[in-house]
Structure formats: C-alpha cells, structure tokens
Amino acid sequence: MTDLLTLDDVARAYVTRKGLLGRRSTVRAVDGVSLQVKAGETLGIVGESGSGKSTMGRIALGLERPNEGAVRFDGAPMPLAGTPEWRDARRRMQMVFQDPLAALDRRLPVLTQIIEPLAIHKIDTDPARAGLEALTAVGLSRDHGARFPHELSGGQRQRVVIARALMTAPDLLVCDEPVSALDVSIQAQVVNLLIDLQQRSGLGMMFISHDLRVVRQISTRVAVMYLGRIVEEGPAADVLRTPAHPYARALVSAAPAPGPRRTDRVILTGEPPNPAARPTGCAFHPRCPVAVARCRSEAPPLVPIASGRSAACHLITPFAKVAA
Numbered sequence: 321m322t323d324l325l326t327l328d329d330v331a332r333a334y335v336t337r338k339g340l341l342g343r344r345s346t347v348r349a350v351d352g353v354s355l356q357v358k359a360g361e362t363l364g365i366v367g368e369s370g371s372g373k374s375t376m377g378r379i380a381l382g383l384e385r386p387n388e389g390a391v392r393f394d395g396a397p398m399p400l401a402g403t404p405e406w407r408d409a410r411r412r413m414q415m416v417f418q419d420p421l422a423a424l425d426r427r428l429p430v431l432t433q434i435i436e437p438l439a440i441h442k443i444d445t446d447p448a449r450a451g452l453e454a455l456t457a458v459g460l461s462r463d464h465g466a467r468f469p470h471e472l473s474g475g476q477r478q479r480v481v482i483a484r485a486l487m488t489a490p491d492l493l494v495c496d497e498p499v500s501a502l503d504v505s506i507q508a509q510v511v512n513l514l515i516d517l518q519q520r521s522g523l524g525m526m527f528i529s530h531d532l533r534v535v536r537q538i539s540t541r542v543a544v545m546y547l548g549r550i551v552e553e554g555p556a557a558d559v560l561r562t563p564a565h566p567y568a569r570a571l572v573s574a575a576p577a578p579g580p581r582r583t584d585r586v587i588l589t590g591e592p593p594n595p596a597a598r599p600t601g602c603a604f605h606p607r608c609p610v611a612v613a614r615c616r617s618e619a620p621p622l623v624p625i626a627s628g629r630s631a632a633c634h635l636i637t638p639f640a641k642v643a644a
C-alpha cells in the first residue's frame with residue numbers, strides 16, 4: 321500500500337500569555353511526530369484531551385502549518401493553504417468533525433449542502449443525481465435530502481456530513497471525534513458506515529478519538545499520544561490487546577472491552593496533561609506507576625520494540641536488542 325499522508329518529525333508550537341501583562345510561554349502542541357496513513361487503512365489517534373490529536377488532524381489537512389518538519393500528501397509536499405495546489409489537494413482530503421450541526425447551515429435543505437462541494441471544486445457531474453447517490457451511500461433517502469438539519473437526528477446529521485465529504489471522491493478522510501456526540505447505539509452504526517465506505521472506496525482514514533472502544537472497532541493501526549508526542553504506535557490489534565507503554569496500558573485497561581471483566585486494571589492517577597506545563601524528562605513520569613529516577617530527567621525516544629511497532633519508554637527493550 322502507498323503512503324497517502326506522511327508527517328515527518330512535525331512540530332507545532334503556540335505562544336500563549338496569561339492575562340494582559342502575563343509572561344509569554346510556548347506550548348508545543350505537537351512535538352516531533354512522524355506517521356503515515358496508507359490507502360485503504362485507518363490510523364487511529366488516541367489520547368486524552370490536550371494530547372495534540374486535533375492539532376495533528378488540522379496539520380494533516382494543511383489547515384495549520386507545522387513550525388518544524390514536513391507534511392507530504394500523495395508523495396508531494398503539502399501546498400500552502402489558499403493556493404490552487406492546496407485547493408486541489410483539499411478536494412482529495414475531506415474531514416468529518418464532532419459536531420455535525422455546527423458543520424451544516426441550518427437554513428438550507430441538506431441535499432443543497434451535500435452538493436456544495438461540486439460547485440466549490442468545479443466537478444462536472446449531474447448534481448441532483450450525485451447528491452441522491454451520496455444520500456443512498458450513507459443510508460439516507462431522497463426525503464432526508466429535502467429536510468433541514470434540525471429536522472434530522474444527530475446520527476442522520478453526521479451521515480449528511482459524511483455524504484458531503486464523499487462528493488469529491490476523496491482519497492483521505494480525517495475524522496476528529498466523529499461519533500463522540502452521538503448515543504452509543506448510533507455510534508456503532510456511523511462507525512460501521514465509515515468502515516463500509518472505506519472497504520468500497522479504498523480511502524485512507526485518520527480517526528481521532530479519546531474513545532478506545534470506537535478506535536478498536538475501526539482502526540488498522542493506532543498511535544497513542546501524550547502531551548504532543550507519540551508514545552506507542554503499531555497494529556491496532558497488538559497495541560490495544562497488549563499495550564507496552566505504561567500510558568497505553570492505563571488507557572486500555574480503563575476502556576470497556578469485549579470479553580471477561582479485567583482484573584488487572586491500571587488506574588491513572590494525577591492531573592490530566594497540561595500542554596503549557598510539560599514535565600521534564602518523560603512527560604508521563606508524574607503519573608507513571610513504574611517511573612524510575614532516569615524518567616525525571618531523560619525523555620525516552622520512540623524506538624522499534626517489535627516488527628511494525630514502536631514505543632517511547634526507558635523500561636521497554638528496543639527491538640534491535642531483543643533480536644540481537
């Protein structure tokens with residue numbers, strides 16, 4: 321499979337100030353992240369609020385420029401936002417965000433909104449037919465197309481947003497918490513829809529979520545983020561079944577999972593991560609149940625720990641040493 325999207329050692333920092341005369345400080349929302357999304361696969365990005373997941377999604381779409389590192393889409397550097405080249409790339413990359421109501425215009429029937437991308441991207445096709453096909457593809461009918469957003473349920477609205485995203489036949493879909501505002505039973509339906517669409521069209525997906533149950537359902541690979549860095553990455557089945565990094569272990573053990581009730585739960589203590597106050601050394605050390613002295617002063621690099629799998633922890637033996 322070819323790499324559709326590549327982030328290479330990407331960093332994004334913001335300057336913040338506390339109050340009018342407060343001290344300026346730099347927050348590194350994303351810090352040295354490298355990843356790839358291939359055609360036909362879903363990369364799940366998980367982590368608590370403040371881990372940098374959403375910033376990564378915006379960088380992937382070219383909506384934010386990284387301060388460091390490079391972003392490539394389909395083998396070429398991501399064009400500058402607003403240029404014709406970027407608009408062309410954006411036609412091939414679409415997004416689905418958490419709140420479908422905010423993404424839709426309350427004053428327009430949904431079919432009108434679904435076909436908007438055809439005009440924006442000057443796609444020469446019959447809009448009425450293409451709109452109805454898109455409605456059908458997401459499990460909605462002509463009748464739904466005539467309604468206004470407030471006349472639909474939350475799940476139906478998210479289906480409308482997905483239908484609109486599909487109008488440009490994208491190669492990459494970036495989904496940022498796309499089902500977290502929906503009821504659990506509806507979440508499964510929307511996730512199954514995304515899986516079905518991916519299997520039919522072969523698009524690559526970046527699926528950002530704090531909900532491991534949902535990520536487990538849809539992801540091929542998973543990247544676990546903590547305070548702007550990837551701390552573990554690998555095949556979803558491996559990472560979510562036998563997480564290696566202490567933070568990934570805590571996240572997985574706290575998430576509901578199929579099968580018998582777990583007796584080895586790791587309870588995550590301490591404050592959730594604050595990007596403005598990154599601890600020294602391994603940023604997870606104040607909450608890590610197995611931290612050692614070295615963790616307070618030395619940041620562990622992300623290194624291979626098995627075939628296709630990496631982690632950043634002083635206590636995990638790198639793959640090369642295992643194999644030696």
Ligand code: SF4
Nearest residue numbers: 602605608615633634
């Ligand atoms: Fe815990 Fe240390 Fe590993 Fe960080 S490097 S996860 S603090 S053991």
